[in-house]
Structure formats: C-alpha cells, structure tokens
Amino acid sequence: MYRNHYSLLASTLFMLAMLLLAAPRPIQAAAVTSNNGPNVVCPADSFGYTCADSNEPGILFNWIDISATGTNANLTDDSHLYPVPISFDFDFYGTPYNQAAIGSNGTVYFQNTYLTLSNGPIPGTNSSGVASLIAVYWDDLDPSAAGAIYYETRGTAPNRQFIVQFDGVPNFGTTANVTAQVILYEGSNNILIQHLDPSSEAGIGATVGIQGSTTTGVQYSYNTASLTSNLAICFQHPAATSGCGPVVWDGGGADNNWSTAENWSGDQVPGAGDTVVFDGTSSKDAAIDAAFTVDNLYVAAGYTGTINQTSPLVIADLYNHDSGTMIVSDGSPLTVGTTLNHTGGTLQQTRTVANASVAFLEITDGGANVHYRGVDVDTSSSGSDLGAVTVRVRRVDGVS
Incomplete structure (x- = not known):
C-alpha cells in the first residue's frame, strides 16, 4: 500500500x-543504483564515441522492464528479426537508421542478415559480414530453450527511447540465463547497455560494445568475466550534449x-x-x-x-x-x-x-x-x- x-x-x-x-x-522497476567495481572509461574511437559504466559518477543503473509491455520478437536459436521499427531516426556512426535487426545472440544491428553466434573483438570482422553492430551480450544465446527477447519504443518525440531486452535467455546448452537490455536515445543518439543479470558466466565468452566498421568501435569487454549484476554502460555520441545517466x-x-x-x-x-x-x-x-x-x-x-x-x-x-x-x-x-x-x-x-x-x-x-x-x-x-x-x-x- x-x-x-x-x-x-x-x-x-x-x-x-x-x-x-x-x-x-x-x-518500470524502481531500481536506480550504482555498482561496486573497477571504474571503466573507454577511450574514444576514431569517430568520437566514448563509454563509461555505472562505477563512474553520473552513470546510474536504471532498469526499464519491458517484458510485460514490449513486443516479443519470437526468435529461435541462431535467428534474427528484421526490420524492427525504431520509430525515430537514430544516428549511429553518422548514418541515420529508423529500423533495426535483432539477433538471437545478444546483438542489435541495422541490416537483414543473421549475425553469427561466434563473437569477436571490437572492432573486427565476422563471418556474417555485419560491420555496424551493438553487442549487448554477444554470445551463443538460445531463446528457444528459455526466456524471450522483447522490443519497444517508449516516450514522446523528441525524447523517445528504443529498447531491446534479452530476458532470461540462456547460453546454448546451459542454464546460465542472461538478462540485459540496450536503450537507444532519440536526440542525443546515446546508447545505454544494462546488465540486470549477466548469468554465472559474467561475460566469459561474450563481447560487449559498439562497432561502426571493421576498424572503428568501442569495446567494453571481450571474453572476460567482468560483467556484474546491475551494471550500466553508456556509449556517448560525440555530438551529444549530455550523457546517458x-x-x-x-x-x-x-x-x-x-x-x-x-x-x-x-x-x-x-x-x-x-x-x-x-x-x-x-x-x-x-x-x-x-x-x-x-x-x-x-x-x-x-x-x-x-x-x-x-x-x-x-x-x-x-x-x-x-x-x-x-x-x-x-x-x-x-x-x-x-x-x-x-x-x-x-x-x-x-x-x-x-x-x-x-x-x-x-x-x-x-x-x-x-x-x-x-x-x-x-x-x-x-x-x-x-x-x-x-x-x-x-x-x-x-x-x-
């Protein structure tokens, strides 16, 4: 009451x-928390994106649960959904996009191609030929085994948010369920990746970061058990006047x-x-x-x-x-x-x-x-x- x-x-x-x-x-969940762990500030890539996590002042974890309100992407193992409407123009590495692809393996990108389960470092190449991508928790995830993937556009112009949520999706052949989300912000074009529960694997076989080309990107983690619960990572667009926090x-x-x-x-x-x-x-x-x-x-x-x-x-x-x-x-x-x-x-x-x-x-x-x-x-x-x-x-x- x-x-x-x-x-x-x-x-x-x-x-x-x-x-x-x-x-x-x-x-909505009423969680607004900071995390405890090493501060991470990613150096700027050649485009100008930087990143900082919720161990930094001004970046707070603020989970927005869309599992009851978002649209279920209904993805199976090793699959993708395209086109998914963003509902506003989102600038990613200088290119505006109003629709996206959601990959079952913890990724969001901007072309009608399945992105491989084999994660790699950022920046880098992959066997699918997808150069521009957002690695929320890029690993061999299997939504056919458990969990679901949701998407939703929230708010009103010119301050809308496009959210993709990987909700309790396990790593293939395991019960290590990952719950994470990415938020794309209209106007600022910032990107916020949040890990509510990175599972017991904590990113040991995953990539987290953003990439604009095979030679340009900001990597937060790659194949290291460095992810913690209630962790937020802000990737700030170089033209943004404010951060994600x-x-x-x-x-x-x-x-x-x-x-x-x-x-x-x-x-x-x-x-x-x-x-x-x-x-x-x-x-x-x-x-x-x-x-x-x-x-x-x-x-x-x-x-x-x-x-x-x-x-x-x-x-x-x-x-x-x-x-x-x-x-x-x-x-x-x-x-x-x-x-x-x-x-x-x-x-x-x-x-x-x-x-x-x-x-x-x-x-x-x-x-x-x-x-x-x-x-x-x-x-x-x-x-x-x-x-x-x-x-x-x-x-x-x-x-x-």
Missing part, C-alpha cells in the same frame, strides 16, 4: 490526506533553485529528455522556480529534503517517489505522462477552496497509470468548523 499526503488550503485551512495507490507498471541534485549552488546549474551534477540544469534524481547525494531543499519538462523524476531513498514546486512541472514519463517531501503549490500543475509510483515519503498538494461543499483535488496526469483509493479530511488546523465538505479527486481531463 502506497501512501501520499496532499493538502488543501481553504478560506479556513484544512489538510487533505489522500491515500493514493499507484499500481506499478511492469514497464540522470542529472542528480547535488545541492552545490548558493541557493535552492532548480534553475541554478551548480545545484546539479555536471553543473547542468535538467530539461526535456533528462532523468532527474534526488537521492542521498544531497538532502538540501529544492525550489522548482520556473516551468520545466523532464523525462523521468526519481525522488529516491536517501533524500530527506523538501522539493517545493511553485512553477509547472511536466514529467513526460515516470514519477517515482520513495522518500522526502514534494509540495505542489496551488496553480502550479504537476503533469505525469505515463506512471506515478509512490512507495514512501510525502507528496502534498495545496489548493484554494472558497466556502465550497465539494472540494476537488486535481491531478494532471496525461493518462498516467494512477489509481486513487480513499480520502481523509483532517480539519485540526482549520481554526473553525468547516461543516460538511466532500473531497473528490479528479483528473484535469475531466475524469473523476
């Missing part, structure tokens, strides 16, 4: 405490304002397409002092401060609230596009109601997956008898 607290301001003050059940969608509130500025760059990791104010995280990095209070749009917002475990929203905030996809306090002021709408998960902390909204027998608490959700259960009214701070007041929750689109 998830508890949210909201408050209403009437001509005499009273507090509305609302029990809100935000049923978690399988599309979220923008984290570090409270380094002289004030509390969201618009102050020094309050954020990398001194970068988050905007459209960014994932924003408040966690134990800093529990300094924050003020949303201007209108902003972001992709996701995580108020994560470890954050104990208060976020005061005095200007409109649009969260295009997911709002996950685990800790701390968010206060949404009257007249400053909070819009959530896809999912609102509330598992802890306080989410409070103030609203002015003048001598009304029915008070509405409005949630602008953009169709978000949110369910409401029960309302309690606490009049202890009212200072006078409000009489009979009915409190209802309604979405701004008119559904109540």
Whole structure:
C-alpha cells in the first residue's frame, strides 16, 4: 500500500490526506543504483564515441522492464528479426537508421542478415559480414530453450527511447540465463547497455560494445568475466550534449533553485529528455522556480529534503517517489505522462477552496497509470468548523 499526503488550503485551512495507490507498471522497476567495481572509461574511437559504466559518477543503473509491455520478437536459436521499427531516426556512426535487426545472440544491428553466434573483438570482422553492430551480450544465446527477447519504443518525440531486452535467455546448452537490455536515445543518439543479470558466466565468452566498421568501435569487454549484476554502460555520441545517466541534485549552488546549474551534477540544469534524481547525494531543499519538462523524476531513498514546486512541472514519463517531501503549490500543475509510483515519503498538494461543499483535488496526469483509493479530511488546523465538505479527486481531463 502506497501512501501520499496532499493538502488543501481553504478560506479556513484544512489538510487533505489522500491515500493514493499507484499500481506499478511492469514497464518500470524502481531500481536506480550504482555498482561496486573497477571504474571503466573507454577511450574514444576514431569517430568520437566514448563509454563509461555505472562505477563512474553520473552513470546510474536504471532498469526499464519491458517484458510485460514490449513486443516479443519470437526468435529461435541462431535467428534474427528484421526490420524492427525504431520509430525515430537514430544516428549511429553518422548514418541515420529508423529500423533495426535483432539477433538471437545478444546483438542489435541495422541490416537483414543473421549475425553469427561466434563473437569477436571490437572492432573486427565476422563471418556474417555485419560491420555496424551493438553487442549487448554477444554470445551463443538460445531463446528457444528459455526466456524471450522483447522490443519497444517508449516516450514522446523528441525524447523517445528504443529498447531491446534479452530476458532470461540462456547460453546454448546451459542454464546460465542472461538478462540485459540496450536503450537507444532519440536526440542525443546515446546508447545505454544494462546488465540486470549477466548469468554465472559474467561475460566469459561474450563481447560487449559498439562497432561502426571493421576498424572503428568501442569495446567494453571481450571474453572476460567482468560483467556484474546491475551494471550500466553508456556509449556517448560525440555530438551529444549530455550523457546517458540522470542529472542528480547535488545541492552545490548558493541557493535552492532548480534553475541554478551548480545545484546539479555536471553543473547542468535538467530539461526535456533528462532523468532527474534526488537521492542521498544531497538532502538540501529544492525550489522548482520556473516551468520545466523532464523525462523521468526519481525522488529516491536517501533524500530527506523538501522539493517545493511553485512553477509547472511536466514529467513526460515516470514519477517515482520513495522518500522526502514534494509540495505542489496551488496553480502550479504537476503533469505525469505515463506512471506515478509512490512507495514512501510525502507528496502534498495545496489548493484554494472558497466556502465550497465539494472540494476537488486535481491531478494532471496525461493518462498516467494512477489509481486513487480513499480520502481523509483532517480539519485540526482549520481554526473553525468547516461543516460538511466532500473531497473528490479528479483528473484535469475531466475524469473523476
């Protein structure tokens, strides 16, 4: 059961405490974690791609589970699916692609050819003649034995994500099941490879990396047991102005304002397409002092401060609230596009109601997956008898 607290301001003050059940969608898991292990920063290849993993500041593991919402590629052993729509133009080594191939052996690439099970180093040649490829976990995987491979395009333009997920797919002839995914980002053209469970083999016979040609690529690992659970690897496009990782509130500025760059990791104010995280990095209070749009917002475990929203905030996809306090002021709408998960902390909204027998608490959700259960009214701070007041929750689109 998830508890949210909201408050209403009437001509005499009273507090509305609302029990809100935000049923978690399988599309999202609330894991935002860093890993423990050696830092890896891949040197730039000749095109300019670099990579860093979640042992580096600013790169966080954030698993997006599409096993219940994505399309099953229905691949068998040693097979591929083409064309798979990406639904946006994705620049990979200077060439825009709007469709991809998914290989059963832990790969994504851009031509109608089966890519061999025999992994190789990056950059390099292969017997299939596939020069441009993304090696999520390139090994002899067998989806006919167990697991499945899913794909999905999420979000709204110009900040969509194309995800391919290898879900519990074993190495051939073994029960070493691999769960990994790759995310292609619209706009930045960055690539994020995430390993939820690289199996007991941990990459001992696999390749992880990206390749643009037989002579150009960025290799993260090749035939080494170096992969760990909850590992994220960001391959950053040379033209990208931001990385794959979220923008984290570090409270380094002289004030509390969201618009102050020094309050954020990398001194970068988050905007459209960014994932924003408040966690134990800093529990300094924050003020949303201007209108902003972001992709996701995580108020994560470890954050104990208060976020005061005095200007409109649009969260295009997911709002996950685990800790701390968010206060949404009257007249400053909070819009959530896809999912609102509330598992802890306080989410409070103030609203002015003048001598009304029915008070509405409005949630602008953009169709978000949110369910409401029960309302309690606490009049202890009212200072006078409000009489009979009915409190209802309604979405701004008119559904109540």
